[in-house]
Amino acid sequence: MEAINFLIYPFLGCVLLIAIHTYFGIHILERGVIFLDLSMAQFIALGISISFFMGNEASGRYLYSIIFAIIGAAILSLSRHIAQFVNIEAFIGVFYIFSLAASILVLDRTPHGLEELKAILNGNIIWVTQGEVLKMLVLYSCIGLIHFIFRKKFFALSYEGKGSYLWEFFFFLSFAFVLVSSVSIAGILQVFSFLVIPALIGRLFSKKPFKVLVIAWAVGLAASGFGLIVSYKMDLPTAPLFIAFLSVIFFVFLTLKAWRTR
8 A cells, every 4th residue: 555655646647658758759750750859858958957057946947948948849840841951860869969968068067967967867757746747737638638639730740741830840849848847757768768669569560540549558558557666666766667668568569570470
């Protein structure tokens, strides 16, 4: 009973993270820009790093996160245009490594730079509070509702490559606002794994978005529940456990599919 009471909010946080990130993961995989999430999250982390350097409290860090989220969304909304001049994955890689290098340089000038960088990368969802879960629920529900209402516009962008820059910006801006919340709670590594790996597993079995979502949600929730229990029992960091479990599941299903196809 004690374990259930302790893990209930971390598990609910994982449910919300899986629900929203898997949806965006389907779009990201279809667009073929796998590391876009990682680069956007790291750019937002650069804003958090600068707020640490400036000595800001939680409200200041949130403001810097929002500012960098808007800037990052504006930059990545131009990805289709950038792809005309350079490989888009290469551009995203440069964007990511710049954000990471700049974050390290900034945090090097703070009293606890190494610990702060580790916190940004790994997060610590096992200590998420009821209030934070409620904030996640409100934010993700609002963004989910917007994407449901305008689903034809957003799916046309990802699946058909049709749509204006304004709709592209709305897509990336909503994604960036999700990342502002999830990076601060779960960390960059866990967020990236929740975005890509469950959706990738779902696509092993179907190409239809709804079926991919259902499979990805089931796999993600199972891995999250198991990871939280192991983390609690063995006192291990949650983010690496989630990533390891999801990766093992993906490799197993990939091997089974390859064997069946052969």
